[in-house]
Amino acid sequence: MSVRLRLVSALAGLSLLLPLGANAQDRVVPPSAEALRMSYAPIVKRVVPAVVTVSAAKTVSNRNPLMEDPFFRRFFGQQFGPREQTQQSLGSGVLVDPSGLIVTNNHVIDGADQVKISLADKREFAVDVVLKDPRADLAVLRVKGDGKERFPVIDFGNSDDLQVGDVVLAVGNPFGVGQTVTHGIVSAVARTQVGISDYQFFIQTDAAINPGNSGGALVDMAGRLVGINTAIFSRSGGSQGVGFAIPATMVRLVVSSARSGGSAVKRPWLGAKLQALTPELSQAFNLQRPSGVVITSVIDKGPAARAGLKAGDIIVSVGGQAVDDPNAFDYRFTTHELGGKAELGVVRGGKESKVAVALETAPELPRDEIVIEARSPFTGAKVANLSPALADELRLDSSTEGVVVVDVADGTLAQQFGFQRGDILLGVNGAKITKTADLQKAAQASARVWRVTIQRGGQQISAVFGG
Numbered sequence: 001m002s003v004r005l006r007l008v009s010a011l012a013g014l015s016l017l018l019p020l021g022a023n024a025q026d027r028v029v030p031p032s033a034e035a036l037r038m039s040y041a042p043i044v045k046r047v048v049p050a051v052v053t054v055s056a057a058k059t060v061s062n063r064n065p066l067m068e069d070p071f072f073r074r075f076f077g078q079q080f081g082p083r084e085q086t087q088q089s090l091g092s093g094v095l096v097d098p099s100g101l102i103v104t105n106n107h108v109i110d111g112a113d114q115v116k117i118s119l120a121d122k123r124e125f126a127v128d129v130v131l132k133d134p135r136a137d138l139a140v141l142r143v144k145g146d147g148k149e150r151f152p153v154i155d156f157g158n159s160d161d162l163q164v165g166d167v168v169l170a171v172g173n174p175f176g177v178g179q180t181v182t183h184g185i186v187s188a189v190a191r192t193q194v195g196i197s198d199y200q201f202f203i204q205t206d207a208a209i210n211p212g213n214s215g216g217a218l219v220d221m222a223g224r225l226v227g228i229n230t231a232i233f234s235r236s237g238g239s240q241g242v243g244f245a246i247p248a249t250m251v252r253l254v255v256s257s258a259r260s261g262g263s264a265v266k267r268p269w270l271g272a273k274l275q276a277l278t279p280e281l282s283q284a285f286n287l288q289r290p291s292g293v294v295i296t297s298v299i300d301k302g303p304a305a306r307a308g309l310k311a312g313d314i315i316v317s318v319g320g321q322a323v324d325d326p327n328a329f330d331y332r333f334t335t336h337e338l339g340g341k342a343e344l345g346v347v348r349g350g351k352e353s354k355v356a357v358a359l360e361t362a363p364e365l366p367r368d369e370i371v372i373e374a375r376s377p378f379t380g381a382k383v384a385n386l387s388p389a390l391a392d393e394l395r396l397d398s399s400t401e402g403v404v405v406v407d408v409a410d411g412t413l414a415q416q417f418g419f420q421r422g423d424i425l426l427g428v429n430g431a432k433i434t435k436t437a438d439l440q441k442a443a444q445a446s447a448r449v450w451r452v453t454i455q456r457g458g459q460q461i462s463a464v465f466g467g
Helices: 041-050 070-075 248-259 279-284 326-334 388-393 436-443
Strands: 002-004 051-062 083-097 101-104 114-118 124-133 138-143 167-172 180-191 202-205 217-219 225-233 243-247 272-276 293-298 314-318 341-348 351-358 381-385 403-408 424-428 449-456 459-466
Touching: 041 051, 041 083, 041 167, 041 217, 051 101, 083 225, 083 248, 101 248, 114 138, 124 248, 138 248, 167 217, 202 225, 225 248, 243 248, 272 326, 314 326, 381 436, 388 403, 403 436, 424 436
Parallel strands: none
Antiparallel strands: 002 225, 051 083, 051 114, 083 101, 101 138, 114 124, 124 138, 167 180, 180 202, 202 243, 217 225, 225 243, 272 293, 293 314, 314 341, 341 351, 381 403, 403 424, 424 449, 449 459
């Protein structure tokens, strides 16, 4: 069971006897008992000031269910009316720019009305949310003020240099007890079947990580940021030695977007649908092992099509880095900077070749987002016209067209009728739905019975609802 955390951690990929600044390949086993007594204190002293506690507050309204009854609403409206209360949550963040730029997990601050940070020296600062990237579960904050204050930072390292067995440190505020340091090793460097965010590619460590650590730093022995902690695998809710961090390569991309003034992260788009290479498929393609991804379809005029890629091609590497499954491909491809080209290793007909694919974003069309307000099964649903860019964002087939649900408000009829983010609305009471205006018109019709056709998870579903 994957458990989402609120964690501040500075995990550090390190070799026990590796001096600061030494070559990453010079890894050695401690030669003596004296060597085992060496201290991590110099690294901790350098890292701790740049790891912060993130406090998020959200105001929620609790409505008494009795207020659904008109009688109680009429006679006891004041007594049983909605009551507001503030929910507090704690996480962590890492200062990555002296001007006060902080990176944390998106789930730490998602939905918050107010966010502030606390430094290791007990100073507190209000912050603005600069950018939220739910797909990578990352968010970037900036300290409010005139920008004259200079803050300690952690420099970025290269997460691709980490190796299984490297020692790591975790610095965080677990359970709100105060800043705490733990250590462990890198248990794996490319975990892709975790189910935490859209981009499934994590550093795994056995350093003790607990609730309150989300958004903290993973640093190497030179005190460089190599990851942001985001979750643990636990049956009890506490640390059981299986923690996951988002690699610094992905973090750097999100921070770079925030520095450039962007409100959203733009990533390269392949323009093709991929499938994992199973043992059965690898035998059919006469491959020695099931490693890589199979192209099942190519979007006309997209980057893949223009590069000459075809259905049946097998992608085995991106930029010289091997890819074992679609999650690994997504990470390797989308962490390239836009512009220029990425070199893919492609197997076709048993022969491997190199193919250069343009790094560009998916085409965007006017989304025309609206919230359905007319009383219908769709009341409270936010819908938009589906474009390749939105399809990529929602992890849908980029060739699909129509109207898609992008959000469903809590407590609304749309939620009660079971509509979900990513549902594609195809038809309502016999009328074809091709744009948001079609759905809005259909929702305004007075009907006792609603016949709805949607596409979910690649399957077409028909349902009948009472008016």
